[in-house]
Structure formats: structure tokens, C-alpha cells
Amino acid sequence: MHVLITGAAGMIGRKLTDRLVIDRALGDHIIEKLTLIDIVQPTRPAGFSDHVKTRAADLAAPGVAAKALEERPDVIFHLAGVVSGEAETDLEKGYHVNLDGTRALLEAIRAVGDGYKPKAIFTSSIAVFGAPFPHAIPDEFHLTPLTSYGTQKAMSELMLSDYTRRGILDGVGIRLPTICVRPGKPNKAASGFFSSIIREPLAGQEAVLPVADTVRHTHASPRSAVGFLLHAAELTREQLGPRINLSMPGVCCTVAEQIDSLTRIAGSKVAARIRREPDALVVRIVSGWPERFEAKRAAALGFTAEATFDDIVRVHIDDELGGKIAN
């Protein structure tokens, strides 16, 4: 089996690559070849070098998607995209990468023809939803994004669904909740603080909380995000039916509950490293975001996330900190 990952140099892309290299298989299929592309050169994973191609390229640029499909990957994880903060400040770049990139990939798949019909797993986002919301967002709730990022993800979902319906590919859109705790440095996502307030204190650093601690949101760990993508790759067209874009499960909690988890696991000295400093732009963006999902279809299809935010903190300590906390 040949697997292509777009956005392979991003956080989820790297974790997915690592997992595929360890598993050497996707479901029952041995992975023989990996193609990794991103706007920056993806790192060549150790222990898989004979079968890996990496490329730094803009998927939306002419010919790039066609070249990525030259060896007809069986499964495509389409993760490439710019994050919410950047898509909001740079309108052209957001539409170029998030919409045109997806469209270029879909069109390149169609252009192959000759019975080629790959499985394509697309990372969408709960940012496709926009306030006001019911208590919990049902699977049938309409998409009224309040950011350009959410708009581009929703447009891509629609196109993925149409191309799937037409038999051009086997698509599935995975609406990720906010991924927490993101490792590494903060990115330009407006949701970044949900991770910072856990990650920085655990690393002995101060973190800034730009919103009130009553803010409620839904989270899943990076480990769960990779799990969603791998599970999605295993689903059949029959299981998915015509509605291929799915809201994923997650842990629904307030910022205060996140901080409680941190305190329980790492102590109050660590939690005291969070400094409250409201940021009007982040407050405004986050106020339009969903809080809670029903995610009934995802549950019925077997997608699972952590049960508590404590679990999410522990996954971070295990996967990123080697089990150690800076006290």
C-alpha cells in the first residue's frame, strides 16, 4: 500500500507519519511506500528511508498535485492547510492553501482517471460551525462558520462530498475538535492558548490565558487525532453513506476545568504559571466557536477520544515529556 500525506511537516502530519512508520501497516495492508509533501520539506522518517519520498511544494501550484499522484497512492491523508489565525489575517493565503489546495488535489485525482479511486481522509475542523448554537451541536446542524478558516474548511468538505458522490474518490472529512495539548511552539491558531496553558506550565514556563476561564470547548489529544485519521481510513463507503463529513468526539470542559486537571496532576505551583491577560480579538473569535457536540454518528462509527481532560494532560506528559514534569 502507498500512502500520501499532505501537510506532512505539520504537527499532526509528523505524528501520523511516525505512527505509520511504527505500524508499517494501515489496517490489514502493509505500507510499502510513503509520499510526504508539505510547503516545507518534511523530515524523512528514520527506518523507512527506502520507500519514502518527501517534497516541499505548494499543493495549489500548477502540477504539484498531479506529481504527488504520479505513483497513484492508495490512501491520501490531506492535512495541508494554514491555521485559523493566519487564514483570518491573510485572506488570499487562506483561500489559496485551504480551498485551492484541496480543489487542486481533487482535480488531480479526477484527471488520473483510468479507474483510479483513492481513499482520501481530509482534516476539517469544528470551526465549520458558528454561534449561536444549541446546547449541544447535533450532526445535522448547519454550517455557518464565523472565520475564513471555517469557511474554507466547509467549502472543501462540500467539494470532497461532491467528488465522492460522483465516484471520483472515496472521501471522508474529519472535523477535528481543538487538538490539545499541542506540542512545540505556539502556532498562529486562535485556539493556541488551550494548549499553552497546559504545555508551558508543565515545561516550567509562564503561559498567557487570553479568555475567561468560563470558556467551554471540546478537545482531543494529538494521539486521538491520529487515531481518528487511521480509523477513518478503515471505514467503507457503505458505513459512511452519503454524509461523509463527521464531527469527532472529544472532551467537553471549561478552561477552569482544564486548569483543575493541571493542578490535580502537576500541582498548584505549576498551575500558578498561568497569567490572565484578556485579548479582545481572541475573545471575539472564540466566542463564535462551538462548545459541545453530540457527535452521534462518529460514536456509532467507532471513533473514540479521551474520557476526561486529565487523560489529555497525561497523554501530553507521556508522549511529549517522557513522563516528566518541571516542578
Place this chain on the structure above:
Amino acid sequence: MHVLITGAAGMIGRKLTDRLVIDRALGDHIIEKLTLIDIVQPTRPAGFSDHVKTRAADLAAPGVAAKALEERPDVIFHLAGVVSGEAETDLEKGYHVNLDGTRALLEAIRAVGDGYKPKAIFTSSIAVFGAPFPHAIPDEFHLTPLTSYGTQKAMSELMLSDYTRRGILDGVGIRLPTICVRPGKPNKAASGFFSSIIREPLAGQEAVLPVADTVRHTHASPRSAVGFLLHAAELTREQLGPRINLSMPGVCCTVAEQIDSLTRIAGSKVAARIRREPDALVVRIVSGWPERFEAKRAAALGFTAEATFDDIVRVHIDDELGGKIAN
């Protein structure tokens, strides 16, 4: 006031133009200038010739949208598009006209800058919805189109909403129910038979009914469609709020009830001109279409359609047949 109409040579475009020429005003504003563009040369309306520009051009082609905005129209009715049947059989043309055309217009508006912020009324469609449906589709129901046409309309709605949110224009998307009775020749819309079974018998000709007469659908007359567009042009941003795409009201009835209306108004000899000849493709497309809408927001905002299908038949006889029926 300067009004631009894209798709001005289409059925709704011509009726809207006629109405604007008669009214010579939009709300409280005198219309001083009309710009009419379409892929075929729009007809120059009589009695308004000094102030009309007509142009045959593809809105999605480079420079066309920018040229259409040269004189900064205050209000834009964006009706240009290919219909559902054609968008389904010609994937590239559908995305080019229905998605790229809309995007080109939005981008050209953004490129003007300098405080230019026109009102833009976009004709979307109830084809943005796809089965299975609840008994009546609420305003918050998700968009899962089952045609490429519906996909392109939904993508355009999302982009219109995003550009409106960003303050680039004042957009409103009007999801038209099936327009019935369409005058003139059949077009390539899969919904064409809803009109044919009324129009052709009233003109003394045979009509083909390709679906079962239990098929339920929602209709509004061409006169109502023009009324929706004019009413939408009058709504303020404050009235609309962030959710600018609205499902319009209409008459919900079965094909059998349509035929009953025809029989009541024109007699059973006329209604006998309908020949039943099932068409699998049309049956399949129509089975994925919505039947009934709540359209609560549209009602609250003052949009109105006919009360009964009898009214719809009478509008056709009055507006298209000079009040006369071929017995």
C-alpha cells in the same frame, strides 16, 4: 442608483430587469443606471436605453468581473449560473460558472477597495439540501447537497457569507424554491417538469411527467422570485445578522395537487395533456430534493410567496398568457 444584474438574460434576470425598468426605483432610490451582463447578450430593455449597458461575457473569465464593477454599482443581483441538469452532466462547466463566477465577482469587489461595499443579492437554491430530511427542513438544517449544482451553490453561499462578515460587501443569499411555472422552453434543470406539466397543457401541448404524482415539492412563481430579490435588496445588515443565506417560502404540494389545480382552473381536457413517462435519472435526482421548509426566518423578515398552487397557475396565466388558456 446603479444596479448590476449578472445572468440578466436568464428567465429571472429578464423578469427582474423588466420590473426594475417599470418601477424605475429600488425601495426609495431612483434607478439611474442598469448594467446587464450574461454569457449571451442581454436584451436592452425598452424605455431605459440611455442608462443601460449590456454585455455578453463570462463572469469567471479574467477581467470580466472587474470591468462589470468599473462604475461601482450600488446593488448587484448575482443570478448568473448553469442549472442543475447541466452542472451534473458537465462537472467542469458547473464549477467554472457557478463557483468560479461567484468567486470572481467577490474578488473583484474586494479589489475595488476604497470603501466600496455594494449590496449583493445571490440566487442560491434549495438544492443545497440533500435527503434524508426531517418532515420540514428547519432554517438550521445542514447542507448536504446531492448534486454538483447544490454543492456549488452551497460553496458560493459560504464564501458570500465570509466576505460579508469581513465587510467586503453586504451579501444576502436567497435559496429559491423551484420556480413554477417557468415560461418559455424547457431548460436543462431536472426540475423542469414541475413547470412543463402546467405550461404545456395550458398552451395546448402535451407534457411529460417523469416522476410519480406523489412527489412533493415546494414552489414559488417567477413573480414571487423577483419579489424575493427586491425584498432582499431592502434588508439591512442589522435585520439579516450573520446568517445571510435564507430559505425562501413557497407552496408545498404534490404533483397530484398541482394537476388538481390545473384541472380546477383550466378543465380536465387541459389536464389530460399530461403523459406519464418515468425517467430514472430525474426520479433519482428529485428523490434527493427537499419537500417542505419551515422558512421561519424568511417569514419573519417579510418574504412572501403564493398561498396556494392555484395562485401559481393563475400568475402564469396572467403574466405569460394574457389571461387566456388554449382549451
